Amino acid sequence: MTEPLLAATGIKVTYGAGTSLFGKKPGNTVLHGVDIAVAAGETVGIVGESGSGKTTLGRALLRLVDVADGEIRFDGQDITRLDDNAMRPLRRRMQMIFQDPMASLNPRHSIGRILGEPLILHGLAENRKAARDQAAAMLDRVSLPEEVLARSPHELSGGQRQRIGIARAALLRPDFVLADEIVSGLDVSTQAQVLNLLKALSREMGLAMAFISHDLSVIRAVCDRVYVMQFGKIVEHGPCAEVFDNPQSAYTRTLLDAIPLPEIDPDWLDRVAVDEA
Structure with a gap:
């Protein structure tokens, strides 16, 4: 992989930590030392069950939530603890597409x-x-x-x-886009239209993209590499074909076994697009 545009190492996010009349509150740690990298022009999937920490990771990468430990670098610059004023010039270059566009x-x-x-x-x-x-x-x-x-x-x-x-x-x-469950709730035909559009724009603009989804078929169809998350940790990562065809983690195998189809269909997106043409 080429030099990453966005790289996070040892990322830890804790909610609710602080002090009270009764002393320090440890808070709830959601991310436990996560490492992830995304190169320019690469689409990386982040997959896991609800509560695995994937959305928190995405928001941490964009500096929408603070990190308790670790480092985030964007285009060679350490942005881990930049304040809002210092982050403002970078906001245009780091965009997010939300799960619920109405909200x-x-x-x-x-x-x-x-x-x-x-x-x-x-x-x-x-x-x-x-x-x-x-x-x-x-x-x-x-x-x-x-x-x-x-x-x-x-x-x-x-x-x-x-x-x-x-x-x-x-x-x-932008240079980097975070897409968070953007086709969740859409019918299969509309999913295919949205995903094909996103893939085309990504190629045209040379975007680095992190794609969060619980749907492994979507991840396989649009991503180059995938990170599998469980309980705020990365349990497996690698090229999509390798991870899905030969999973090394028991958790990844459990996710694959839970899919209602007998196997991941990497070509469903192209097939639906042809059917809709």
């Missing part, structure tokens, strides 16, 4: 405003007209009509809202 889209704003304001804020558009033009072009790229700019989030379907979430992240020309 991340302001219901009182139009799609045009949701897509356009970040462009102006980060200096990527000189004025509102330039921002609208960029937003319209990106809508076309994610197969949505320009008329969507005038609509509100509640007027769109779940799949359309997820496309808006992807468009919002891509418009800021």
